[in-house]
Amino acid sequence: MSRRGFDPASLVAGIAVSALGVVLLLDQVDAIDLGFGYLAPALLAVVGSILLAVGLTGRR
């Protein structure tokens, strides 16, 4: 298996997904109260960031 180098899109996606996971975890431990008013833009931001990163860096 060959080493394919650095993939910025995966890094952006990983950070975005991790951030979303942290928000969800905070809700689960009752540190925050997540409503659709917060969830909708958060999800959109994650999906948009991933699409943007993939689009800008090119697809493998």
Place this chain on the structure above:
Amino acid sequence: MSTPPTPPDQPDQPDEPDRPATGPTEPLTSGDPLGDGPERPGATPPPPPAAAAPTGPRRLTRSSSDKVLGGVAGGLGRYFDIDPIIFRIGFVVLTLAGGAGAIAYVAAWLLVPADPAPGQPPAGPSRGLTYVGVFVLVIAACVALGPGLFLIGPPLVGLGLIALLGVALWRAAEDRGGDGGTALRRAGLGLLLIVVAGVAFVAVTIGAAVGGGAVIAGLVIAIGAGLALAAFTGGARWLVLPALMLAVPLGFVAASGLEVNQGVGERDYRPTTVSELRDGYDLGVGDLRIDMRGIDLPDGRTPLKINLGVGSARVFVPEDVCVASDLRVGVGYARVLDRDSGGLDVDWKHSPREDPGVKRLVIAGDVGIGAVQVVHQPDEIGDRDFRGEDFRGRGFDPLAQDDPACEATA
């Protein structure tokens, strides 16, 4: 062939620098104008491989010659070597059965490039994704900043996820290359993946609703960390899909406040004395009915707590009782006497003036998905209230006159 092809999207660059140069290749069939340019009947024999245009996996494009709207079905039919009418029927059926077909079609229209013009290289795939990403981010900002745009968020979330899934399936099929003989197998694999994803979605929703949300959130974080680490060894973009398959249903459960570990079924309570009133009425999924009309409530405050995961909660109160309410509904409808509100994140608080000597029922309710209604008589509730046919959407008006039962009598 007489119809001129639609001009393609202008690529950012003629060739993607990071596209593997040695991917699976296949000879172009007579019906596949996707690799080296459009088909040219009667043209000179193709040049030797060394002189050919850039080779690579066969690519999906929107058909410019076989199109009804955007050429999506025509392009799919050509790509999979299937009659496009099958895809058209599928889009129509899915559109009529909830609208998913229209969403998927629009997503494909946005994401799939058009046929390249004669002599032009195939359109670059990255530009469409860039546009879609920017669009989704702008919508995210609008949803976050503008309460008026709040309701357009959830459908766009679905659109984004469907688009992402479509891109992933498309890429998975494209990377495998193959000829027309394997198209059906790839399509079957794609459908299987969608079914598996749907089942996983439901399973995660149930898992989160019964109390496993923290574990699922931890998994999302772990996958995200794995994605970030994998970026330094070539990337693992496919991890995005399982991450979203966990995060989206968990987010839905979290935002709606859904909890289903309080039982399932119908609950009908008819207390006749104050002592029979419970501290709280909980139900996971089902129909909760509390008839308090047989109680002679004392003067002053009487609390009533309701916690319902999914379903309908109905509370019947005596005519001489002043009702104060603090209700939260994740998705659904809330009604207290002659006021109502519905939609997402319904947060209902109403506290009439507290006169002495008034019988005051203070209702605190939390409903994940469904309806909560507080009325005097059953005939004030239609049979279809759970689906919102009775919704009038007048909301809470702070200037509205309070119930006469809230005013102290001389």
